[in-house]
Amino acid sequence: MKTKILALTSIIVFTLICSINLYAQDPSDVGTPAFAPISSKTMTLKYxxxxxxxxxxxLKKWQFLKMTTITRSKVEGFVNQINDNLALAAGIGTIAVYxxxxxxxxxxxxxxxxxSTAMLDKNIILGKDYAIVKVLNGNFLKYTPQTGWYEFRKQ
Known part of the structure; x- marks a missing residue:
């Protein structure tokens, strides 16, 4: 009986410690390597x-998105883009706009x-009110605030 109580207590303590650590994580910490933060009038993007x-x-707060990123220097400024309306973060398995x-x-x-390094300017585009991203071995995705994400074939 004492062993069961000890095991249960240990599990509860471990869960509480993990929860506190997750809650205390700095939402502006995107880890290293990282690209230089970029800003617009309305927001700052860290990638x-x-x-x-x-x-x-x-909101006066950081909004963190956990994702597998691409941090090689040649993609900087393409996989992470910002304007006053949208911020784009494109990675491995996840493409997102704020x-x-x-x-x-x-x-x-x-x-x-x-x-693909030679096609970055054509594969990842952030316009004033839209984002267009080429999917690896696939079609394009477009985001607008009115439609959300949708797939299309570029002519």
Whole structure:
């Protein structure tokens, strides 16, 4: 009986410690390696080994998105882009935009961005109110605040 109580107590303590550590994690910590933070009038985007985080100036807080990122120097400025309306974070298995009008990440999972070095400027585009991303061995994805993410074939 004492062994069961000790085991149960240990599990509860371990769960509490893990919960406290997760809660205390700094949402602006994207790990290393990381690209230099980039900013617009409305938000700041950090992109690094652990994922991406946006500081939303209206909410006055960081919004973290855990994802597997691509941190080789040649993709910097392509897989992480920002303007006043959207922030783009593209990685392995996840492509996401932070939509400032909705104050949250809009995520498309189970796809990887085509980060072919010679095609970065054509495969990853952030416009004023849209994002277009080429999927590795697939079609394009487009995001707009009105439609969300959808797949299309580029002519």
């Amino acid at each position: 690094g080994f652990k994922g991406a985080s946006v500081y939303d100036t209206t 939509d400032f009008s909705k104050h949250r990440w809009i995520v498309y999972e189970r796809v990887t961005v085509d980060d």
